[in-house]
Amino acid sequence: MVIDLCNKADIKIIVDGLNAYNLDKVAALSPIWTPLEFCIKNEQGDVIGGVLAGINYWNGLEIKILWVDEGYRKQALGTKLLSYIEKEATKRGATMxxxxxxxxxxxxxxxxxxxxxxxxxxxxxxxxxxxxxxxxLQ
Known part of the structure; x- marks a missing residue:
């Protein structure tokens, strides 16, 4: 046996293996992963903030990244993004x-x-x- 770097096919085998194990223990409530990725742009069309998240198969909203450009902070844009993603997730069945x-x-x-x-x-x-x-989430 040898430990080696993963390629994309190896990663798929690992992820599929963990998903199969998890779903054997607790049934899925939604699709495996529903991405929810949104950005805020300024008047010039530049991205000044965004949120990268998704809903997992047990209806949990997992927020991976929420960012606002330093020049646009203290304007409630982070709160606006967070509220938006929570509402979108709730519409799609997320409860947490x-x-x-x-x-x-x-x-x-x-x-x-x-x-x-x-x-x-x-x-x-x-x-x-x-x-x-x-x-x-309510």
């Missing part, structure tokens, strides 16, 4: 949202938007915390 961030990124933002801290990793990176949040 989950996200993680670092204390130097958006901890206060998610707390302000009614996300609950469900866990953290202390001193990662050194001197900081990685924080995990969830929120029931």
């Amino acid at each position: 949202a989950m996200v993680d961030t670092f204390d130097f990124q958006a901890e206060g933002f998610y707390i302000k938007n009614n996300y609950e801290i469900i866990g953290e990793i202390k001193d990662f990176p050194k001197g900081h915390r990685r924080i995990y949040f969830s929120k029931v």
